[in-house]
Amino acid sequence: MPVPIPRQRAIPAAEGGQAPAAPPNGGSAQDSSEARTAAPRAADPSENTTDRATTAPDRAEPTAPTNLTLLLIEDDPGGSPIVPDLLDQSGKPIRVRTARNLTEAERLLTDDVHCILLDLALPAPGRAGDGDDELAVLKHVLELAPRHAVLALTGADDAERGAEAVRVGAQDYLVRDELDGRLLSRAIRYAVERKRSDSAERRLAEGRLRAQENARLERGLLPTPLLDGSPLRFAARYRPGRSRALLGGDFYDVVRTPDGTVHAMIGDVCGHGPDEAALGVELRIAWRALTLAGLCGDQLLGTLQEVLEHERADDEIFATLCTVDIAPDGRRAGLCLAGHPSPLLARPGLPPRLLPYDNNGPALGLLPGARWPRMQVELGAEWSLMLYTDGLIEGRVGDTGERLGQDGMVDMIGRQLSEGLRGEELLRTAVNEVRDLNGGELTDDVAVLLLDRAA
Numbered sequence: 001m002p003v004p005i006p007r008q009r010a011i012p013a014a015e016g017g018q019a020p021a022a023p024p025n026g027g028s029a030q031d032s033s034e035a036r037t038a039a040p041r042a043a044d045p046s047e048n049t050t051d052r053a054t055t056a057p058d059r060a061e062p063t064a065p066t067n068l069t070l071l072l073i074e075d076d077p078g079g080s081p082i083v084p085d086l087l088d089q090s091g092k093p094i095r096v097r098t099a100r101n102l103t104e105a106e107r108l109l110t111d112d113v114h115c116i117l118l119d120l121a122l123p124a125p126g127r128a129g130d131g132d133d134e135l136a137v138l139k140h141v142l143e144l145a146p147r148h149a150v151l152a153l154t155g156a157d158d159a160e161r162g163a164e165a166v167r168v169g170a171q172d173y174l175v176r177d178e179l180d181g182r183l184l185s186r187a188i189r190y191a192v193e194r195k196r197s198d199s200a201e202r203r204l205a206e207g208r209l210r211a212q213e214n215a216r217l218e219r220g221l222l223p224t225p226l227l228d229g230s231p232l233r234f235a236a237r238y239r240p241g242r243s244r245a246l247l248g249g250d251f252y253d254v255v256r257t258p259d260g261t262v263h264a265m266i267g268d269v270c271g272h273g274p275d276e277a278a279l280g281v282e283l284r285i286a287w288r289a290l291t292l293a294g295l296c297g298d299q300l301l302g303t304l305q306e307v308l309e310h311e312r313a314d315d316e317i318f319a320t321l322c323t324v325d326i327a328p329d330g331r332r333a334g335l336c337l338a339g340h341p342s343p344l345l346a347r348p349g350l351p352p353r354l355l356p357y358d359n360n361g362p363a364l365g366l367l368p369g370a371r372w373p374r375m376q377v378e379l380g381a382e383w384s385l386m387l388y389t390d391g392l393i394e395g396r397v398g399d400t401g402e403r404l405g406q407d408g409m410v411d412m413i414g415r416q417l418s419e420g421l422r423g424e425e426l427l428r429t430a431v432n433e434v435r436d437l438n439g440g441e442l443t444d445d446v447a448v449l450l451l452d453r454a455a
Helices: 100-107 136-145 161-166 181-221 274-292 297-311 407-416 423-438
Strands: 049-053 067-075 095-099 115-119 150-153 172-175 234-240 248-257 264-267 320-324 331-340 344-346 375-378 381-388 446-453
Touching: 049 161, 049 172, 049 375, 067 100, 100 136, 100 381, 100 407, 115 136, 136 150, 136 161, 136 297, 150 161, 150 181, 161 172, 172 181, 234 423, 248 274, 248 446, 264 274, 264 446, 274 297, 274 320, 297 331, 297 375, 320 381, 344 407, 407 423
Parallel strands: 067 095, 067 115, 115 150, 150 172
Antiparallel strands: 049 095, 234 446, 248 264, 264 320, 320 331, 331 375, 344 381, 381 446
């Protein structure tokens, strides 16, 4: 099934650890690609921002570009050098940019900024509810730069406020009167590494939550068959397309009704991901409920199409489906196909073959008022019936670029049956071989269901 390619998120420097040179923007901030001399420059009050790069005190010549960039947000219009000369761990100067308010800070907050040093005394922009909040400016910055490390700058008698700033989200706080180059350099490196660690931990926690959600959905996608009292053996294999995490739109189910008929179904919602997986779960549950209520064939598929049309997120979403109802004596079956590949039938002493698909109806959700003829097929006394989704046959074969196809699958299953493979072992071997022929993981989801009857 065709699927959209997931958009990859660009990782800012604060997460990725890279510090590309800031591109010139033609504004009031002038970014230099080289470090300047250690002598501090008095700021012109008419300038909105400054960009200071410091060097070691004994160096007067320009040095290589810095590895770290600090954005200082403080409202000293005279540009008093509250930040001393800074060196990173390798001895290279740390670039310092200065903004006098949050508006200027937002313009300077490019991806090459690693850390923000915020003066908590800076007035916050007016916003409802901020009047009595001493940390309103910090909260504004944390909203503005959720992926950047933040250091809070306090006065000598304001340690409690600094500690509260850390609780709110800053990586650390520093006292203005105690600043020196070594302390601040170490604090910047620590804040950047702590932010990276926090971000990695957050991504790991989010990954665990997604895995739990995926597992819950997969339990819906991979149901427990209801076959009590049936002599048929059941096996199934499900492999989601790993390039899209754990979820796909393939689904299947098997139930036995009180009259002894065994009903099997396999389907595929176009696309991949949580929405398609959720729709697959809904269709499977609806199929089981309708089957146990006595519906089958065209009536069942027509009702499922109504469910899909009401539940799908987009009118272009459709689903293919194959249903089989096996008579109580196990020798005959009714087959309905809705745009789905025909099952494979294998019997002792005969090569495996595909069941007829001449009366294949349209996929669910494509044609309003569509019909799906039910075909009667003879199974025999001893047989294996394999239902599958197109992920099993659409993989590539080596470097030729050709797909395995149904004929290639029939030949592969015939060879594996001749080698004595049956049940779970047959399905596991088949899916693994298809993956190996493809030269790696399959891009589409694969679901395979196998029913066996012994004479």
